[in-house]
Amino acid sequence: SVEIPPDHPRYRSLLYRERLIEGMEKKVTAPAGLIAHGRGEAFDYLLGERTHPHAHTAIRQAAFLLLTSRHPVVSVNGNVVALCPEELVRLSKVTGAPLEVNLFYRSREREEAIARVLREHGAEQVLGVGAEAVIPELSSERRRVDPEGILEADCVFVPLEDGDRTEALVRLGKKVITVDLNPLSRTARTATVTIVDNIVRALPLLIEVIERHRDDPSSLAVPDYDNKRILAEALSAIVHHLTATAHELAD
Numbered sequence: 001s002v003e004i005p006p007d008h009p010r011y012r013s014l015l016y017r018e019r020l021i022e023g024m025e026k027k028v029t030a031p032a033g034l035i036a037h038g039r040g041e042a043f044d045y046l047l048g049e050r051t052h053p054h055a056h057t058a059i060r061q062a063a064f065l066l067l068t069s070r071h072p073v074v075s076v077n078g079n080v081v082a083l084c085p086e087e088l089v090r091l092s093k094v095t096g097a098p099l100e101v102n103l104f105y106r107s108r109e110r111e112e113a114i115a116r117v118l119r120e121h122g123a124e125q126v127l128g129v130g131a132e133a134v135i136p137e138l139s140s141e142r143r144r145v146d147p148e149g150i151l152e153a154d155c156v157f158v159p160l161e162d163g164d165r166t167e168a169l170v171r172l173g174k175k176v177i178t179v180d181l182n183p184l185s186r187t188a189r190t191a192t193v194t195i196v197d198n199i200v201r202a203l204p205l206l207i208e209v210i211e212r213h214r215d216d217p218s219s220l221a222v223p224d225y226d227n228k229r230i231l232a233e234a235l236s237a238i239v240h241h242l243t244a245t246a247h248e249l250a251d
């Protein structure tokens, strides 16, 4: 891999790309994960690469659900583990929600590589490796889930998700929290709570909110939380950012 000079204007962006490429070399990230990341980057540009108020609202509601659910689970894939393994382990610890590997491009080799990275970052237990329980009505490899994890869960945190599984989980009556930079995606539209932000910014913020309110989770509930309104605000934030940038360029 290449050495990225810290004074490069796109240092952080290049660093995350390197993490994904390294992830692919270690069989953690699927080749299609690189494409998914590129799409995410494009939406992040449109959002001005910052966490907007709609994302802070969704983060509060997500923290509330994770702290008050009976059996929350943190579902992980190759992209999120390549980008922020420490934070995933930390989120699992502060919420008591187990980590479960659940892949779209499933292979035993990748499941094990992902579990290994999580253990290297302090995870004591990783569910989902060789999982054989099945989510009904889902045809992708993601239908295979751990009987002690997603199958039993009442609330699932599934960042960078594909639309099919989100729909299946919601249909089964589970609350679904996702992180997706694309407010137009099927996942974003179907989830119970959609944090439209980059996972690398959103996860530390989510952990911070949870740690601050662990003893008083009910204070986090957003009154009349409406996910469609969050998505509308995300689209408006993009329009606003583009209009402001267009004015700047024209001045």
Ligand code: PTJ
Pocket (backbone or CB within 6 Å): 028, 029, 030, 032, 033, 034, 035, 036, 037, 038, 039, 040, 041, 043, 077, 078, 079, 102, 103, 104, 105, 106, 160, 161, 162, 163, 179, 180, 181, 182, 185, 197, 198, 199, 200
């Ligand atoms: O590891 P696997 O086998 O489970 O595969 C994982 C990927 C991500 C390849 C798979 O789930 C997939 O193909 O996902 P999609 O359908 O491409 O959706 C991923 C979504 O995540 C897209 O809408 C992207 O905009 C979004 N996204 C990508 N990078 C980020 C992101 N959202 C937040 N933060 C990011 N860094």
